[in-house]
Each structure stands twice: as C-alpha cells, then as structure tokens.
Amino acid sequence: MQKKKIITIISIILLVLGCSYIASSNILSKKSDKEITLSKAELKRFTEAFNTDEYKGFLEKTFNKQDETDSFYSEHLASLKNTYTCTAGKRKGDHYVLRFQVNSDSDKHYGLFADRVISFTKSDEEFLMESNAIQWDDHCDKEHCYEVKLSRVQFNEPIKLITYPAELDGRVSIILTKNNRFLTELKMSCEKSSWKETHLIKIIDVGFFDFDEDGVKDIIIIADSEFGKQVLLYSTGSLSTFIQRNEDSFEPEWIIDENTMSKIGGDFTVESMKNIFSGIDGVYSSYEECYTAIAKKYYFDIDWNYWKYNLIYADDDDIPELVVDHPGFFMSLYTYENGHARCLMNHWGYGMGGNPGYQYAPGKGIYHAEDGSMSGSYEEYMSKRAKGELVPDYEIEDAEKYHNCTEKEMTDEEIIAEVNKIKKYRFEQIEGTMRFEELMGSLNGAED
Numbered sequence: 001m002q003k004k005k006i007i008t009i010i011s012i013i014l015l016v017l018g019c020s021y022i023a024s025s026n027i028l029s030k031k032s033d034k035e036i037t038l039s040k041a042e043l044k045r046f047t048e049a050f051n052t053d054e055y056k057g058f059l060e061k062t063f064n065k066q067d068e069t070d071s072f073y074s075e076h077l078a079s080l081k082n083t084y085t086c087t088a089g090k091r092k093g094d095h096y097v098l099r100f101q102v103n104s105d106s107d108k109h110y111g112l113f114a115d116r117v118i119s120f121t122k123s124d125e126e127f128l129m130e131s132n133a134i135q136w137d138d139h140c141d142k143e144h145c146y147e148v149k150l151s152r153v154q155f156n157e158p159i160k161l162i163t164y165p166a167e168l169d170g171r172v173s174i175i176l177t178k179n180n181r182f183l184t185e186l187k188m189s190c191e192k193s194s195w196k197e198t199h200l201i202k203i204i205d206v207g208f209f210d211f212d213e214d215g216v217k218d219i220i221i222i223a224d225s226e227f228g229k230q231v232l233l234y235s236t237g238s239l240s241t242f243i244q245r246n247e248d249s250f251e252p253e254w255i256i257d258e259n260t261m262s263k264i265g266g267d268f269t270v271e272s273m274k275n276i277f278s279g280i281d282g283v284y285s286s287y288e289e290c291y292t293a294i295a296k297k298y299y300f301d302i303d304w305n306y307w308k309y310n311l312i313y314a315d316d317d318d319i320p321e322l323v324v325d326h327p328g329f330f331m332s333l334y335t336y337e338n339g340h341a342r343c344l345m346n347h348w349g350y351g352m353g354g355n356p357g358y359q360y361a362p363g364k365g366i367y368h369a370e371d372g373s374m375s376g377s378y379e380e381y382m383s384k385r386a387k388g389e390l391v392p393d394y395e396i397e398d399a400e401k402y403h404n405c406t407e408k409e410m411t412d413e414e415i416i417a418e419v420n421k422i423k424k425y426r427f428e429q430i431e432g433t434m435r436f437e438e439l440m441g442s443l444n445g446a447e448d
Helices: 001-031 038-051 066-079 236-244 259-266 272-278 287-299 413-425 436-447
Strands: 035-037 083-094 095-102 118-121 125-133 146-148 161-163 173-178 181-186 189-193 196-209 218-226 226-236 253-258 308-312 321-326 330-337 340-349 356-359 367-373 375-385 392-395 401-403
Touching: 038 095, 038 413, 066 259, 125 173, 161 272, 181 236, 196 226, 218 236, 218 356, 226 259, 226 272, 236 340, 253 259, 259 321, 287 321, 287 330, 287 367, 287 436, 308 436, 392 413, 401 413
Parallel strands: none
Antiparallel strands: 035 083, 083 095, 095 118, 118 125, 146 161, 161 173, 173 181, 189 196, 196 218, 218 226, 226 253, 308 321, 321 330, 330 340, 356 367, 367 375, 375 392, 392 401
C-alpha cells in the first residue's frame, strides 16, 4: 500500500514538471515569435553585410520569388554601383525585414534612388533571400500616378506611371514600372530652341490613348513649363524595344507648345487632344479627316520641315494610303479602315545598310523590300493581315533560297512560281512627294 502511494506521488510530480516544461516552452516559443525592432548596432552590422560583393547585388533591383534570386544576382552583380545604409529593421524569429537607403551625393531618396525593403531568413551566418521591394511610391505625386494597360502584345500586365513633383528637384520627373520593376524614365525637358531646354514644373493632366494609330495606347503629358504650357506625346509602340536596348530616358515623339496650340485650335486638356488626334470618340468620318489628323502630328514635330507626304493606291479600292516620309531615313504608311487609321509601317528605316527603300504594286496590295550587303542579299514581298503592320508573304535569300511565310501549304516549286508571278507586277517606289500644305490641298480637294 505504501509502495502505491509513493508511485502515485512521483507520477504527480512528473506530471506537474512536464506541464511546467510545456508551459515554459510555449512561453519561449511566443517570445521567439514576437516582432523585435533591431538596434543601431544590428543595423550597422547589416549595412556592412549588404555592401559586400556577396549580398550587395540583392538590393539593386526588385525580385519577389526565391527562385528568381540566383539568376537575378548573377545577372546584375557585375554592374554594381550603389552603396546602401540600413536605416530600420525588424526581426520575428529568424525572419528579417530591413529597410535600406541608397547613398547618393544629391541626397535623393525617390525614383532610382528610392529606399529598398528586403526580406530574408537568417540561418547562422547565411541569408536565404525572399524579396526586395523598391519603394517607388515614396515622395510621389499621388494625384498623377496611374496604372494602365498599354498593349496586350507588348505588355501583358499593367504599366505604372509614377510622377515626382518639382518641389523635390526643381523639375517634374516621371518613371514607368511594371510589377515593381523599373522600365524607363520619361524625358521631361522640352527643347525651346536648338540651344536651350525648358523643364516641366507642374503636371496639369495625364492621358492614355493611341494617337499614332499603331494599336498601342500612348502617353500624353500636359504640364506647365518655364515657358508656358506644353503637351508631350510619347509614342509607346517602340517602348519595349527601347527598354530591351537599355537606353536612357524615353523621349516624346511630339511636343505642342502654346503657339502651336493656338494654330490648331485646341486647348490643354486630354479630351481636346483626343478629339484632334483620334477623331471624335476615336472615330473619323472619312479618310480625309483621318489623314489630316495624322499629318498634323508630324507637322508638330521639331523636324517638321523634313517630312514629306504622298497618297498612293496600293489596294484595289477607292481609299488611298497615306505615306509619311523622312527622306533617306525612315517612313510610315497608314490606311483607313472602318472609321479608324491603321498603321502599316511605323517608322521603317531605309537608306542605310543596303536598303534603298520600299515599293508597292498599285492595286495589288503587295509591297516589296530588299536589303543588300557584302554578306548577301535579302528580299521580301509583304501584304496586310487582319490587323497590325505589313508582314512577309515570301522571303528570298541570296536570290536562290525561297521561303513561304504564309499559312498556305506549298511545295518549293509552287513558292518559286508564285514569287515569279508577283515579280511581273509593276512596282513603284513609296516616297513622299508633297509638303504639308500640298497634302492639305489634296485632301480638301478630295473632300469637296
């Protein structure tokens, strides 16, 4: 009987001790899950760590998945230029979230110099990186920040336009991002003359619509400058190519100042720009009205005097195509379909690299281009598809290799026979022959 009592007492003691241990473990666990603000000494240690070659690369650009970090790090490590200071941080268990400032001579902390917020898990002295979020929205002009989908083809996700006010640096600046990643900066200075630029000092309005008829929404900035109001029109059809080339700030295609605005009878509103450049509600009542609007855009260009125009009948209908030519450099070609303009050639280059220009077969809807150099020759015959610019039907390399680019199943013999048939058509050079005033006369005469 005495033995049973002792065993029972021991069991109770063990049970109490076990519960105490579990309770204390839970308390320790809760303590480890508590969010802790890092001390100045810890921030200093992280500043030193993230300015080493081993970790500095993770602060350069945005990433948000663990599997992105290795490729990201190896891609950008070679071009490191910034240094950083850890200004704040919190820890929850082994998980850290740190904020870093970019060290810059100008003491800017916005745009390309915006703070970074990086998160990772620490194991011994190793950091398992999770994400880096650049704080693009810091110090921005929230009234003039927008998310917009420009094109399903070029950008399948929305682009964010972020504006920074002139109070920060004496001038307005704007950047474009996608998925929190920097794309490019918009050039916000306007040439007042060949020797002086004017900076924008306040945004009036921002709009997005396709003003150059290439199927991509463009960016329209209306702002005050040192020399009065300005409209800057950015043609975003070439934006993805520009970004891939990693060039500097993206320049406006056209600029309209107060003097030009008085000539065209518009005002400094997005709605007025839409009506002038895209017809009423984006629809033109005739090709004459449509082509007049297109030609006016080029007339606003700083090199307006270089542009020449023409009307050609490439198809077998009564509607001509509009040629806009910068002789010896590049040209654009437009047609009119269902109340809208359609761009068939958007600033296609020629005059260099063995390309003498472009030809068309009147009434046949077929276009020709060739390119010859020391490495060989290349020709292509093109036509329209349901939408978009001209695309090749047949390609010829070195006058002997024939390629079928259509969806038709064809033998080699059939391809050669079809190309030889096309070669017999009469082709004429596509070129500008009229000044702006002459084109206006032709279009007004046609309208009458």
